[in-house]
Amino acid sequence: EPEVTQTPSHQVTQMGQEVILRCVPISNHLYFYWYRQILGQKVEFLVSFYNNEISEKSEIFDDQFSVERPDGSNFTLKIRSTKLEDSAMYFCASSRQRNTEAFFGQGTRLTVV
């Protein structure tokens, strides 16, 4: 069964460093998303991506964040200069259409020290 895969599963980084979280969405899906969950809090929307551009983004998704689909299969989230409060579980998801179910990856646990 097709699935969304994310790497790495756990990333530890120093404050101020850049990190890139990688995702391979399901191959025939057109919409891609990043969500995050800070420990003990709700899953929060970060950004959606369609047709090689950002379609929606939340207030969390500031200039420190960027997304890219560099090669037609990977979908990456870059955080330029990580802060302690960026520590969270980051989930990638994809859906075939805008209104169909989103399939989630297993998440990348980012720890900023």
Place this chain on the structure above:
Amino acid sequence: ILNVEQSPQSLHVQEGDSTNFTCSFPSSNFYALHWYRWETAKSPEALFVMTLNGDEKKKGRISATLNTKEGYSYLYIKGSQPEDSATYLCAFRGSQGNLIFGKGTKLSVKP
């Protein structure tokens, strides 16, 4: 600010009990309501996508209902089993397209 609430926060039941929990969401600009089942260390698994007022969906022992006019959805589990233990998330999709999640209901089923 759009808010999605789930209750109860956690639930402990015995094997064989039937249970239900609630998701409340904004009744305006409704597009879809999603239910996910999330086991620890796994990715959230899609259970249902519901779009029409009065929708009822069923998957095995799990079913869900939707009332878009009053802004709530119920998830029912009939004859709970230990393997049903998980966090059940609902997510509201409004006209803007992204999913807004509730905090989830954590279900523990004791054998």
